[in-house]
Amino acid sequence: MFGLRHLPGVTSLKLDRGICNGCRMCMNVCPHAVLVATDEGRVSIADRDGCMECGACARNCPTAAVSVTAGVGCAAAIIVGALTGTEPTCG
Amino acid sequence: MTRPAPSAGAWILDRVPTPAGDVPRVAAALTGSDRLGTWARRWGIGRDDYAVAPGLYAVGAPAVDSVVLVTANYKMSFDRLRRELAGISAWILVLDTKGINVWCAAGKGTFGTDELVRRVQGTGLDRVVSHRRLVVPQLGAPGVSAHQVLKGCGFRVTYGPVRASDLPRFLASGMKADPEMRRVRFGLRDRAAVAPVEVIGGGGYALLVAALFVLVGGLGAGGFQLDRVLSVGVPEAVLVLAAFLGGSLVTPLLLPFLPGREFALKGAWVGLLGTVGLHSLLFGWPENRGVWALAAWGLIGTALASFVAMNFTGASTFTSVSGVREEMRRAVPAQAVALVAGLALWGVSRFTGLLG
Numbered sequence: 001m002f003g004l005r006h007l008p009g010v011t012s013l014k015l016d017r018g019i020c021n022g023c024r025m026c027m028n029v030c031p032h033a034v035l036v037a038t039d040e041g042r043v044s045i046a047d048r049d050g051c052m053e054c055g056a057c058a059r060n061c062p063t064a065a066v067s068v069t070a071g072v073g074c075a076a077a078i079i080v081g082a083l084t085g086t087e088p089t090c091g
Numbered sequence: 092m093t094r095p096a097p098s099a100g101a102w103i104l105d106r107v108p109t110p111a112g113d114v115p116r117v118a119a120a121l122t123g124s125d126r127l128g129t130w131a132r133r134w135g136i137g138r139d140d141y142a143v144a145p146g147l148y149a150v151g152a153p154a155v156d157s158v159v160l161v162t163a164n165y166k167m168s169f170d171r172l173r174r175e176l177a178g179i180s181a182w183i184l185v186l187d188t189k190g191i192n193v194w195c196a197a198g199k200g201t202f203g204t205d206e207l208v209r210r211v212q213g214t215g216l217d218r219v220v221s222h223r224r225l226v227v228p229q230l231g232a233p234g235v236s237a238h239q240v241l242k243g244c245g246f247r248v249t250y251g252p253v254r255a256s257d258l259p260r261f262l263a264s265g266m267k268a269d270p271e272m273r274r275v276r277f278g279l280r281d282r283a284a285v286a287p288v289e290v291i292g293g294g295g296y297a298l299l300v301a302a303l304f305v306l307v308g309g310l311g312a313g314g315f316q317l318d319r320v321l322s323v324g325v326p327e328a329v330l331v332l333a334a335f336l337g338g339s340l341v342t343p344l345l346l347p348f349l350p351g352r353e354f355a356l357k358g359a360w361v362g363l364l365g366t367v368g369l370h371s372l373l374f375g376w377p378e379n380r381g382v383w384a385l386a387a388w389g390l391i392g393t394a395l396a397s398f399v400a401m402n403f404t405g406a407s408t409f410t411s412v413s414g415v416r417e418e419m420r421r422a423v424p425a426q427a428v429a430l431v432a433g434l435a436l437w438g439v440s441r442f443t444g445l446l447g
Contacts, residue, residue, distance in 0.1 A: 001350055001351065001352070002347060002349075002350060003347045004277050004346065004347050004407075004408075005409070006352055006353075006404075006409055006410045006411065006414040006415075006418070007352050007353065007414045007418060008352070010411065010413040010416075010417050011411055011413055011414070012413055025237060028229070028250050028268070028273065029250055030273070031229065031230065031253060031273070031274065031275035031408070032275065032409065033270065033274060050409075051411060052408070052409050052410060052411045052414075053411035053412055053413060053414075054197075054198065054232075054233045055198075055233045056197075056229075056232035056233045059232065059234070059236045060232055060235075060236055060237050060238070062238040069412075069413070070198075070233065071411070071412030071413075072198055072405065072412055073404055073405070073409075073410030073411045073412050073414055074404055074405025074406075074410075074412075074415060075354075075404045075405060075415050075419055076402045076405050077405060078415060078416060078419060088412060089199060090195055090198065090199065090405070
């Protein structure tokens with residue numbers, strides 16, 4: 001309700017723990033601490049609703065265990081994208 | 092290699108010879124004109140053309156084993172980096188991001204794997220330094236794939252902190268980032284820094300709509316009357332501008348304290364309370380104008396502020412594209428209904444006297 005949190009239950013973030021090699025690059029690049037290390041040396045999603053779909057984790061995952069449909073969370077970009085029939089993008 | 096123009100600014104001190112050619116040495120402190128440049132861009136002035144030449148730069152007295160820091164060629168990004176490097180000797184590799192900051196350019200892919208590999212090769216970096224490590228700002232990671240950079244040019248990417256101000260601590264601790272260095276925040280200072288661009292960006296439209304209400308204010312039952320421009324048109328224009336500022340400035344500043352997850356809902360509260368409050372101040376409590384005029388402006392102001400606030404999602408640091416799509420699916424129909432209902436009430440109460 002309050003604070004700097006957007007809508008829950010919407011992110012496209014996925015993690016296939018079966019192919020995670022535990023390199024933790026996704027943890028390093030996530031700006032919202034969405035991923036955490038687990039006891040068995042892999043990672044898990046600890047705060048799914050904190051994900052802003054920036055795509056840093058997926059781009060830096062060497063085994064493609066993390067995937068996300070990245071994009072800009074910007075209403076103006078979505079409006080322009082809808083009007084011009086293109087993907088939402090800044091500027 | 093790409094050599095930055097030597098006369099690019101007072102921030103270039105001299106040139107440092109390297110096996111790959113001379114490299115400009117830049118000051119690790121900002122001057123008044125650098126700070127003025129930052130301030131102007133925060134107000135949207137000259138924002139699309141504030142770039143430094145891409146390529147390799149030196150700060151301090153770097154040697155073959157000095158750290159290589161990667162950044163974007165938006166001058167504000169470049170300045171933010173070099174002002175933190177007092178007493179540090181480093182190489183700065185500036186990517187061509189078309190004058191866009193690191194995070195936004197990474198989202199677009201211009202601050203990306205291909206450009207980084209190309210720039211490493213083009214500058215002959217492997218002849219300038221003996222190590223094979225690049226420190227890339229963490230917010231460059233949406234565009235840069237560390238394992239592909241390694242494959243592409245043999246350099247290993249280490250992600251540095253989110254904020255340049257944490258770099259000295261990061262470097263001093265052997266390139267270890269603590270969890271706090273990895274988190275993006277959006278505190279009052281950050282929000283106040285990015286809100287002015289929203290105010291300037293939408294301000295022209297807001298003034299246009301406000302001017303329209305000044306003119307239309309003269310109209311009413313009985314034709315155009317000049318005194319009504321002053322008594323009705325001007326105050327109604329003030330309501331429009333207030334709703335706009337409510338969405339573009341007040342909502343961003345109060346963001347975490349306004350109820351609701353959706354920016355549109357946060358803005359709606361500001362718009363509703365703001366216009367109803369201001370309407371009562373300007374026109375007196377409803378008996379002077381009738382409750383319908385007040386309701387009309389409550390609806391119009393709520394819709395306007397809500398829409399403007401919704402557009403602040405793009406300046407925020409925590410909304411996802413899925414989240415904003417969902418927000419818009421909920422909010423845009425409500426905004427449209429409120430606006431149409433508000434304008435209808437406004438028109439009927441103004442021109443027919445039916446609701447007087």
